[in-house]
Amino acid sequence: MPLLQVENLTTSFTTPQGKVQAVRDVSFELNEGEVLGIVGESGSGKSQMMYTIMGLLADNGVIESGKITFDGEDISQLSFPDKKSYDTKMLDIRGNKMAMIFQDPMTFLNPVLKIETQLVEPLLNHTNMTRVQARERALELMRLVGIPSPEKRIKQYPFEFSGGMRQRIIIAIALTCNPKLIIADEPTTALDVTIQAQVLELIDTLRKETNTAVIMITHDLGVVAKLCDRVAIMYGGKMVEIGTDKEIFYNPKHPYTKGLLNCIARTSEDEVEQSLQPIPGSPPDLLNPPKGCPFVDRCDKAMRVCKEYMPDAASFSETHRSRCWLDDARAKGDR
């Protein structure tokens, strides 16, 4: 059984301008110890999907439909009788079985609390450890994430740490209770490349040592290629393609995935220098999402049916699925 299974998840937000459908009918699963990369442009719904899973939706957000099964339990808010029982359940899961690493290491840590307080808090909340034991564990974690002289550093405040070091602290906090799943929301976007390389290496080593599953939200395909076993591509609130790293990079099926791979400057000298092939236009407005495929206005292979209906997922292998009418026999001859 997969560690996390998301079925037909739809999340929307009520805003003064109308209803924004951030996540629309998304399904995927994640196995233990696996790293799944979720790639998408800003506004594609990738972050909101993770907030939905973590139970961290803003007040104006609701799950409209769908099921989230984590570690054998249904944790979708829809399956709880009231908000209170849901919150109690999620408080128990968050920081314990499931943890999150946020994008901005500068704002995540509480600036007026010592690192020690922030590291032992989840341990005191979720385990029976005494404060002394928790402190020992905290020091051990700081060593694990590569912070020099932890005994000294644990007494310091966040402002005394650099960006890369803060991100290490955040990773240490995420690891405190040996979670089964870590959701990393663009963990290296705010960091420089040499520091990014250190942090990615760290995440890779840790997940191998602890067999933790990781969901890596990013827009950097290079990060995905380095770290992920499987990749999911999101566009306009929908998951348009999912497959193993090799399937997505070497044999992409969805026109958006292909376009995305054409947009990046290839880093091989032998390839003849060509101009980049950008995807024309810009992403759809999710206040008023298109009826059919969200990519239809930017797709050079769009057919009549694409405007009207969202295609079903077509399977190319056990792991590779894509949602495009081009791969649907019913749409043949529509052009």
Added chain:
Amino acid sequence: MQDNVILKVSNLKTYFDVTKGLFAPKQIVKAVDGVSFDVKEGETFGLVGESGCGKSTLGRTIVKLYDPIEGSIEFEGKDIANLKGKELKTFRKNMQMIFQDPYASLNPRMTVGEIIMEPMIIHEIYKTAAEREARTVELLEIVGLKPDHIRRYPSEFSGGQRQRIGIARALAVDPKFIVCDEPISALDVSIQAQVINLLENIQKKMNLSYLFIAHDLSMVRHISDRIGVMYLGHMMEIGPANDVFYRPLHPYTIALLSAIPISDPDIAKARNRIILEGEIPSPINPPAGCPFASRCSKATERCFKAMPQPIQVGDRLITCFLYEK
């Protein structure tokens, strides 16, 4: 590409005094500390480095937003340090800038037309409003926007479209040189490629020279003819883009390049990265000697004591004792 040097920067130093309080010890940020390079007509010179290495300060010093404390900047053969009055205005017209944040660099209370026409009015390029408007419509088309966007406000546009407005504004005065300070880092991948292609196209059409500042190395390699790599206020390596990217010589460039994520799972997972230990030292009262010495695997005692001078290796300049003969 012609070989006429349009911009020549020699031994440029820009320092900032960040001393706190009257009696506190003096604290100087040596943001740019003795940088020399030149840019030829029609060329794109890429400037890369991590945050805090001084690349943006260098860009801003070149457009004369900051005054250097030492060194010279020659633009079309004239030292810009002492430009005044009419000459300064001509310089400003020829040297334009595109900024990183398309949300902060456009006045939200001005229409797109007003934004693009303002530099034309300041530099008195066109006589009548009708001429200005005609040119603005033309510019909007060049950057891929529609003529009727002229009466709209920046808030109605997406990030990529705003960056196009910023480009149109820079082009409004027919400049010869544009400093692009991270023009794509705030944009999504699919939009980045659009903006890069646009910059390449207008460069060909108008024979522009670019100083292209960025930290995304693969994009810099794509757009640049030559690349300069900066570290803590110093230029570590300068050379043709492909040479620097595929055959780096300076230990810092080698480490930096091995840190870039490659968008190919087979290569990315097989590759052994040179993981740099530690982080960039503070540019406040930086260490003597080579600034990279504390993180460099090849550092010798000498590196901690003296700063090497740039050494010519083929068509490259390397600032490292390793290449001394």
